[in-house]
Amino acid sequence: MDKEQINSAVASFLEHVKNRSASGHTHVNYEVDMRQFAGYVEEQGIESLEAIDMPVLRSYLRNMAGWGFSKPTIARKLSALRGFFSYLKDSGAVSNNPARSLKGPVAPRNIPRALSAEAVDVLFKMAESSEEPARDTVVLEVLYGCGLRISELAGLKWNDVDLEERWLTVLGKGSKERRVPFGTYAQRALRSIYASSEGGFVLAGKNGNALTVRTVHRIVTKLAERGGLDGVTPHVLRHSCATHLLERGASLKFIQEFLGHENMATTQIYLTVSASWMKESYMACHPRANFDNFEIGDDGSV
Secondary structure (H helix, E strand, O other): OOHHHHHHHHHHHHHHHHHHOOOHHHHHHHHHHHHHHHHHHHHOOOOOHHHOOHHHHHHHHHHHHHOOOOHHHHHHHHHHHHHHHHHHHHOOOOOOOOOOOOOOOOOOOOOOOOOOHHHHHHHHHHHHOOOOHHHHHHHHHHHHHHOOOHHHHHOOEHHHEEOOOOEEEEEOHHHOEEEEEOOHHHHHHHHHHHOOOOOOEOOEOOOOOEOOHHHHHHHHHHHHHHOOOOOOOHHHHHHHHHHHHHHOOOOHHHHHHHHOOOOHHHHOHHHHHHHHHHHHHHHHHOOOOOOOOOOOOOOOOO
């Protein structure tokens, strides 16, 4: 079987996918993945479908990693290969499906992103030099220092702030009220804008109305852009607050109450975040930690 017959098998499979899938996006992804694989086996001088065995597929996945493809993308490409060889086996074109028992990389969970302490410091420095440093510092101190949701900060009123005892009374999801402590940095920042305040909302515009959620979001993203930080949002600051608390010994129960999570399962995601941080730190710092970050074992696992 020559390479033209391999290309013919790929084309037949793609037509099969097109006829069975309701999603045009799925067909496009499969076409990209299979054309890429066909190009790889041609470069390897492979001209027989039967010659494509598990070692060939493992080598292909290693190359995907070496070319910089993410684990979710590599997992998708392996899924396409499984479908391809399953189709070939069912049609009698091959006697064995070498992709069936091949394990791909585990796609990472959609876990919250947490900034490093150094990145948080950059944000505060950007706030100090912004057009409205007092206001912008309050935004950061309350979002990161207190872990508030952006809507909770936007709706915060001075009547909800106890500057002396350092407590906020927050109206969270489902109109549930909770008390949140804050530190001396936030206390100083809040006092700096309270002196010129006539009551009402903590973050108030010129007309006295609360700043919109969109405006608060824009304040954070602009500070991040000025500091050269990508993808920083108010919710990232909330995640960072929780993660840094956990890394420094706070209990999950405290974090649940602090953030206003109704379900402990929501809070437990930060265990994953912290574990990820620990592993990254270990891999970066230990002299014998990093031999091969993407080795595929003899059993086909990645």
